[in-house]
Amino acid sequence: MVCAAVSAGISPEYIEKIHQVRLKPCIAETLDLNTVVNLINAVTQCLEGTVIAEKGDMYNLDAWRVRSILGRDFKYPESLGERNAIELAHHISFAGRKLITEP
Amino acid sequence: MNNDKSINMKTAVLLLRENPNQAPDPYRMEELKGLAAAAGYRVLAEITQRRGRDHRFQLGRGKIQEAMSYSPGRLIFYNPLSPGQVFNIRSEFSASTIDRFNLILEIFVSRASTRESKLQIEMAKLTYDAPLVRNAISMKKKGEQPGFGGSGAYDESMYQDIRSRIAKIKAALKDVESMGEDRRQRRRELGFDLVALAGYTNAGKSTLLNALTNAGVDAKDQPFTTLSPTTRALDLSGRRVLLTDTVGFIDDLPHFLIKAFRSTLSEISEADLVLLVADMSDSPEILRLKLAASHKALWDCGSQAPIITVLNKADRLEQGESLERLAMVRDLAPNPVLLSASTGLGFVDLMQLLHQKLQPLKEVQIKLPYTSEGMSELSRLYDRSEMLDVSYEDQMVVKLRGKEEVVTRALSSSAREL
Numbered sequence: 001m002v003c004a005a006v007s008a009g010i011s012p013e014y015i016e017k018i019h020q021v022r023l024k025p026c027i028a029e030t031l032d033l034n035t036v037v038n039l040i041n042a043v044t045q046c047l048e049g050t051v052i053a054e055k056g057d058m059y060n061l062d063a064w065r066v067r068s069i070l071g072r073d074f075k076y077p078e079s080l081g082e083r084n085a086i087e088l089a090h091h092i093s094f095a096g097r098k099l100i101t102e103p
Numbered sequence: 104m105n106n107d108k109s110i111n112m113k114t115a116v117l118l119l120r121e122n123p124n125q126a127p128d129p130y131r132m133e134e135l136k137g138l139a140a141a142a143g144y145r146v147l148a149e150i151t152q153r154r155g156r157d158h159r160f161q162l163g164r165g166k167i168q169e170a171m172s173y174s175p176g177r178l179i180f181y182n183p184l185s186p187g188q189v190f191n192i193r194s195e196f197s198a199s200t201i202d203r204f205n206l207i208l209e210i211f212v213s214r215a216s217t218r219e220s221k222l223q224i225e226m227a228k229l230t231y232d233a234p235l236v237r238n239a240i241s242m243k244k245k246g247e248q249p250g251f252g253g254s255g256a257y258d259e260s261m262y263q264d265i266r267s268r269i270a271k272i273k274a275a276l277k278d279v280e281s282m283g284e285d286r287r288q289r290r291r292e293l294g295f296d297l298v299a300l301a302g303y304t305n306a307g308k309s310t311l312l313n314a315l316t317n318a319g320v321d322a323k324d325q326p327f328t329t330l331s332p333t334t335r336a337l338d339l340s341g342r343r344v345l346l347t348d349t350v351g352f353i354d355d356l357p358h359f360l361i362k363a364f365r366s367t368l369s370e371i372s373e374a375d376l377v378l379l380v381a382d383m384s385d386s387p388e389i390l391r392l393k394l395a396a397s398h399k400a401l402w403d404c405g406s407q408a409p410i411i412t413v414l415n416k417a418d419r420l421e422q423g424e425s426l427e428r429l430a431m432v433r434d435l436a437p438n439p440v441l442l443s444a445s446t447g448l449g450f451v452d453l454m455q456l457l458h459q460k461l462q463p464l465k466e467v468q469i470k471l472p473y474t475s476e477g478m479s480e481l482s483r484l485y486d487r488s489e490m491l492d493v494s495y496e497d498q499m500v501v502k503l504r505g506k507e508e509v510v511t512r513a514l515s516s517s518a519r520e521l
Contacts, residue, residue: 011437012398012410012412012433012434012435012436012437013409013410013437061124062124062125062126064126078391078394078395078398078399078434078435079395079398079434079435080398080401080402080410083398083399083402
């Protein structure tokens with residue numbers, strides 16, 4: 001699998017500025033919460049700000065529980081700007097995976 | 104008189120199951136109470152239980168027995184019920200049972216007045232019922248023997264009838280949708296800016312439409328008063344704007360209900376600007392929750408237009424309190440305006456912001472010949488744009504200001520006729 005992180009400044013409606021994009025490929029036997037959390041921690045290392053991920057990616061846990069597991073500020077997407085940023089990360093990770101897996 | 108009325112009212116007990124892994128949310132029960140009142144129910148009791156899902160009754164047997172002790176006309180569950188659970192509750196407790204989705208549909212059915220909204224509601228209901236009917240058929244067919252006593256082809260055809268009715272309604276709604284798209288395009292060509300009023304249910308969208316345009320549309324303090332879009336013209340210091348009131352959003356609205364109301368919601372996705380109305384008198388947590396639900400609905404609509412957040416009912420708060428509340432929802436409120444539709448507070452700010460955010464008008468100079476086509480084009484431009492100057496030389500030289508669509512059409516017709 002491929003994890004993509006987009007470091008961006010966002011307004012309630014739009015992505016204002018993209019600071020950095022990171023991709024991290026990973027091979028794992030199971031996709032449990034620990035694997036996801038380790039991957040997120042690795043890919044967001046040294047990036048400032050709040051981590052935003054989709055609820056399904058974090059096994060529908062409450063945001064405060066994910067915050068305590070990750071050990072940094074975390075929230076689920078609420079505004080259109082946050083949803084735009086997540087959609088962008090999805091496209092990037094999908095394209096990255098395609099680049100790696102397809103000959 | 105009031106006593107007679109309360110005796111004739113339908114009665115209900117509200118039930119809510121909270122997930123033990125998630126934080127309690129008192130707003131859910133409040134919302135269910137508001138919906139029940141809007142559907143005309145007198146609430147006898149509110150029962151909440153914190154536990155995992157019971158596969159037979161959704162809640163524990165004891166809680167349902169407690170609800171039945173009030174002798175209600177109906178049990179209303181916040182959580183979605185499976186067909187099996189409805190069957191079990193009906194057969195064990197002889198209680199009429201609905202869930203939140205069916206309660207919303209009940210409100211919609213009682214308020215629907217146009218053919219479009221009736222079709223949308225029928226489609227939502229059939230889409231919801233189809234898998235339940237399929238499930239009921241498969242349960243009935245279990246252990247079926249060949250020959251007499253079997254459910255046969257009749258039950259199967261019931262499911263097919265539902266599917267074909269859904270297909271017919273879809274086709275009818277597609278026509279309505281394309282009519283709406285044509286109408287919007289025509290309005291744009293006529294030089295109108297399209298502005299949609301969107302927001303959580305009971306935020307005051309219809310009241311704002313009435314206050315801005317003297318529309319006289321039905322506006323009440325209850326959820327889902329508006330089910331069909333209503334459009335009225337607004338003169339914005341020379342700019343011609345069409346304001347459209349739309350159906351309100353609600354949290355956890357099933358996706359197929361959004362699909363059924365797509366033609367109504369397309370007014371939002373195709374607008375040039377969206378006025379996102381929110382009720383500022385709600386507590387900060389609920390205001391955040393409602394704004395987040397509105398953002399989700401706008402995302403589902405595919406809206407790309409700029410947004411102005413109208414924080415309505417600001418007159419109910421002190422100035423300092425309003426600003427404090429605004430700071431708490433800043434990340435969910437693009438271009439916020441504090442406003443009161445009932446007192447007129449903040450209207451000047453809203454008008455200024457509308458001017459700023461609407462696409463700027465273009466200024467061009469064109470030449471038209473002294474032919475009948477040239478004259479009719481000039482007449483059309485007088486109707487659809489702001490004429491800055493017309494001079495009659497060897498040709499008519501027209502200087503105008505208007506929307507991009509109007510200007511582009513004027514330029515192409517000028518080039519064609521010369």
